Amino acid sequence: MEVNILELVEGARRARGLTVVIDVFRAFTLECYLFAQGAERIYPTGSLEEALALKREHPDYLAFGERGGAQVAGFDYGNSPSQVAGLDLTGVTCIHTTSAGTQGVVxxxxxxxxxxxxxxxxxxxxxxxxxxxxxxxxxxxxxNAGVSSAAEDVLCARYIKSLLEGDPIDVRSEAAALATGAGAKFFDPARPEFPEADFPLCVDCDRFDFVVRVGADAGGRLVNTRFDLRG
Incomplete structure (x- = not known):
């Protein structure tokens, strides 16, 4: 098995084989919590226009979206896992667009x-x-926005690669250290778009034993679904 770590939107475009798209702060952390809280499917989109058009077509879907970290007007929620903590999403279909994570999927x-x-x-x-x-x-x-390196995403990539190589790094200590580095924005009162409560939710390593797979619906639109591991 050949394992390569790539970065940013350009890295996503160059990705081959089984591809893992990482966004720790916060897109794919949020999606894990949405699925854990019962969401049935999530439609990842690249553009705000596409997300809003899908919302108009299906007003019962919940729309999650951010640009610059902040919730976008016209969306039900932003990109914050703490914002939806405790929300019952059983059977709900979601729409999701972000500056980095969903851009990589697309x-x-x-x-x-x-x-x-x-x-x-x-x-x-x-x-x-x-x-x-x-x-x-x-x-x-x-x-960050798919254009500059982010320590938390590189850490996650290194961790997955180290597990595949049978020599796991000490991910928990490195994740905790993000609080004074890449995660410092969660503790900055001037940046309310990054609530402090999001940080512990994002660095709760290996909390969930499922993966989020990207596929397509009957109409060919990209859709994310939960896949539970067995054994």
Whole structure:
């Protein structure tokens, strides 16, 4: 198995084989919580226009969206896991657009298969990859808005790669250290779009034992669904 770590939107475009698209702060952390709270499916979109059009077509869907970290007008929620804590989403279909994570999903057109990842389900993703046993794996750390490197996404990529190589890094200590680095924005009162309560939810390593797979619905639209690991 050949495992390569790539970064940013350009990395997603170059990804081949089984591709893992990572966004820790906060897109794919949020999606894990949405699925854990009962969501049935999530439609990832690249543009605000596409997301809002889908919302108009299906007003019963819940729309989650951010630009610059802040909730976008016309969306039900932003990109914050703490904002939806305790919300019963049983059977709900969601729409999701973000500056980085969903851009990677949309951009990974050369991949054989795409799953998403964050620290909260990284070990599950590694187990899924091992079970699939692909010849090539591309792990894409999406970074800040898909254009500059982000320590939390690179950490998640390194962790998954280390698990696949049988020599796991000490991810919990490195994740905790993000509080004074890449995660400092969650503790800045001047940045309310990044609530402090999101940080512990984002760095709760290996909380979930499922993966989020990207597929297509009957009309060919990209859709994310939960896949539970067995054994």
């Amino acid at each position: 951009g990974a057109t050369g991949a054989d298969e795409v799953v998403t990842a964050s620290l909260v389900n990284a070990r599950a993703v590694a187990r899924y990859i091992e079970a699939r046993d692909p010849r090539e794996v591309s792990i894409v750390a999406m970074g």
